[in-house]
Amino acid sequence: xxxxxxxxxxxxxxxxxxxxxxxxxxxxxxxxxxxxxxxxxxxxxxxxxxxxxxxxxxxxxxxxxxxxxxxxxxxxxxxxxxxxxxxxxxxxxxxxxxxxxxxxxxxxxxx
Amino acid sequence: xxxxxxxxxxxxxxxxxxxxxxxxxxxxxxxxxxxxxxxxxxxxxxxxxxxxxxxxxxxxxxxxxxxxxxxxxxxxxxxxxxxxxxxxxxxxxxxxxxxxxxxxxxxxxxxx
Numbered sequence: 001x002x003x004x005x006x007x008x009x010x011x012x013x014x015x016x017x018x019x020x021x022x023x024x025x026x027x028x029x030x031x032x033x034x035x036x037x038x039x040x041x042x043x044x045x046x047x048x049x050x051x052x053x054x055x056x057x058x059x060x061x062x063x064x065x066x067x068x069x070x071x072x073x074x075x076x077x078x079x080x081x082x083x084x085x086x087x088x089x090x091x092x093x094x095x096x097x098x099x100x101x102x103x104x105x106x107x108x109x110x111x
Numbered sequence: 112x113x114x115x116x117x118x119x120x121x122x123x124x125x126x127x128x129x130x131x132x133x134x135x136x137x138x139x140x141x142x143x144x145x146x147x148x149x150x151x152x153x154x155x156x157x158x159x160x161x162x163x164x165x166x167x168x169x170x171x172x173x174x175x176x177x178x179x180x181x182x183x184x185x186x187x188x189x190x191x192x193x194x195x196x197x198x199x200x201x202x203x204x205x206x207x208x209x210x211x212x213x214x215x216x217x218x219x220x221x222x223x
Binding site: 033035040041042043045048058059090097098099100102103104105 | 154159
């Protein structure tokens with residue numbers, strides 16, 4: 001089954017404690033992205049990757065890092081999380097001019 | 112600045128009604144417009160529109176794009192309670208295939 005898998009689904013952490021949200025896709029897609037979704041602001045792109053070792057900033061990259069060492073994986077790293085990064089995060093992948101497939105989301109709370 | 116605006120923000124209708132959701136955009140280097148339905152968590156794909164005036168249809172849902180006036184509409188006829196969701200519009204920019212700009216969504220509630 002074609003899917004994008006994110007882990008964990010829910011995470012509560014404390015300010016400053018580094019964390020990683022993993023994302024993996026099994027469709028051999030070249031393009032992968034991370035979004036955050038906040039009430040009233042919609043989905044905003046954090047980072048995206050067009051292929052292995054090729055990443056670029058989206059609209060709200062501050063406080064986040066990504067890496068793309070393998071085609072299937074695109075982890076999101078928060079080196080020093082802060083409460084304003086409390087949000088619902090989505091990973092998505094797509095191939096060429098097709099729709100984006102989304103993961104099930106990770107609800108992150110930073111206290 | 113690239114912008115995608117959806118309206119209305121929210122609406123409540125009775126089962127069986129027809130609804131029209133709007134999406135207008137101002138982006139540089141437009142490539143396509145996508146509609147998604149978001150129920151509990153992950154958005155699920157509905158339509159991708161690239162050409163003006165060509166209606167895409169899937170069951171009771173249909174959508175059309177007007178590239179001259181920079182907007183799209185999503186129609187849902189004979190609404191059902193299962194149509195209750197947030198409907199998201201996103202615009203893709205050329206040159207960077209993974210760049211999607213989303214609107215804030217329209218929350219639709221269908222009541223009995």
